[in-house]
Amino acid sequence: VWAAKAWREGDPGGTRAGRRPRAGSVPTGFLDVDVTSAPLALECLYTPWAPGTDSDGAPTPQDCPRVFSAGLDLTEMCGRNPAHYAEYWKAVQELWLRTYLSSLVLVAAINGACPAGGCIIALACDCRVLADNPKYHIGLNETLLGITAPFWFKDAYVNTIGHRASEQALQLGYLFPPSEALQVGLVDQVVPEDQVLSTALSEMARWLAVPDHARQLTKNMMRKATADRLLRQRDADIQNFVSFICRDSIQKSLQVYLEKLRQRKG
Numbered sequence: 001v002w003a004a005k006a007w008r009e010g011d012p013g014g015t016r017a018g019r020r021p022r023a024g025s026v027p028t029g030f031l032d033v034d035v036t037s038a039p040l041a042l043e044c045l046y047t048p049w050a051p052g053t054d055s056d057g058a059p060t061p062q063d064c065p066r067v068f069s070a071g072l073d074l075t076e077m078c079g080r081n082p083a084h085y086a087e088y089w090k091a092v093q094e095l096w097l098r099t100y101l102s103s104l105v106l107v108a109a110i111n112g113a114c115p116a117g118g119c120i121i122a123l124a125c126d127c128r129v130l131a132d133n134p135k136y137h138i139g140l141n142e143t144l145l146g147i148t149a150p151f152w153f154k155d156a157y158v159n160t161i162g163h164r165a166s167e168q169a170l171q172l173g174y175l176f177p178p179s180e181a182l183q184v185g186l187v188d189q190v191v192p193e194d195q196v197l198s199t200a201l202s203e204m205a206r207w208l209a210v211p212d213h214a215r216q217l218t219k220n221m222m223r224k225a226t227a228d229r230l231l232r233q234r235d236a237d238i239q240n241f242v243s244f245i246c247r248d249s250i251q252k253s254l255q256v257y258l259e260k261l262r263q264r265k266g
């Protein structure tokens with residue numbers, strides 16, 4: 001995720017929000033940053049695990065290739081207490097709202113797998129460029145984990161790919177390979193892997209060429225209703241999440257899924 005303001009101000013290596021991947025593991029989070037208590041400088045929000053910049057100040061490819069984001073950190077949703085789940089979900093909401101409502105131009109340069117929470121952050125951007133690699137799937141696969149995508153994930157999906165495609169993909173937990181993601185409109189461009197960053201930059205330039213105030217007002221006009229829907233029921237959404245995730249059956253499903261992931265690795 002690229003923040004236009006920092007880019008324009010020549011500070012593409014600014015503070016990064018989020019968690020770095022554990023050694024030998026995939027980047028899951030972007031949520032151990034304390035987005036709830038300190039104002040998140042979205043101007044400085046980058047793909048969290050991007051290593052920074054090269055000598056010219058241009059962003060360099062991620063140090064964790066193959067994965068854009070593995071979505072929300074499942075270990076944050078397993079075996080914890082209700083207060084932890086509530087705080088975690090509030091942070092997830094906050095991250096999404098700030099990204100979705102940002103007045104900046106945000107372009108997602110997706111150079112790896114992008115399931116669930118990863119997809120939802122990409123969807124909060126203005127434009128998505130995906131690397132053409134059949135392993136780089138994108139979508140909301142929650143049902144395959146035995147959980148349900150919250151209504152605002154669903155809303156963002158419907159806004160992007162329409163009702164019927166969302167209904168089908170959500171129920172099936174379908175992860176789209178690049179060609180299908182492009183076809184259904186989930187991403188805007190699919191390009192060879194080594195052109196993701198340059199294409200994202202070109203897209204950024206295209207969006208920045210539009211007068212800022214007009215673009216920002218238009219963006220807000222298009223997104224406000226969706227964001228307001230969550231804003232109106234934030235607390236209820238947190239309570240829903242906590243009671244849902246605390247169920248024994250859901251905990252069991254998540255543990256089984258995590259175990260499968262770990263075994264697959266071995």
Ligand SMILES: CC/C=C\C/C=C\CCC/C=C/CC(=O)SCCNC(=O)CCNC(=O)[C@H](O)C(C)(C)COP(=O)(O)OP(=O)(O)OC[C@H]1O[C@@H](n2cnc3c(N)ncnc32)[C@H](O)[C@@H]1OP(=O)(O)O
Nearest residue numbers: 025026028070071072073074075113116117244261262265
């Ligand atoms: C009525 C209803 C009301 C309310 C409902 C409300 C809310 C519920 C919904 C909550 C929303 C959740 C959204 C999410 O984002 S869930 C997470 C979904 N993510 C996934 O399914 C991705 C899983 N991961 C993978 O498919 C692969 O890891 C990936 C393709 C990304 C990368 O593959 P690779 O081969 O490179 O890595 P692995 O060897 O598989 O994994 C390495 C280690 O990373 C661990 N891992 C992977 N993903 C996660 C994750 N999301 N969270 C935590 N840990 C993860 C994996 O177990 C390996 O761990 P170690 O062995 O190294 O410990």
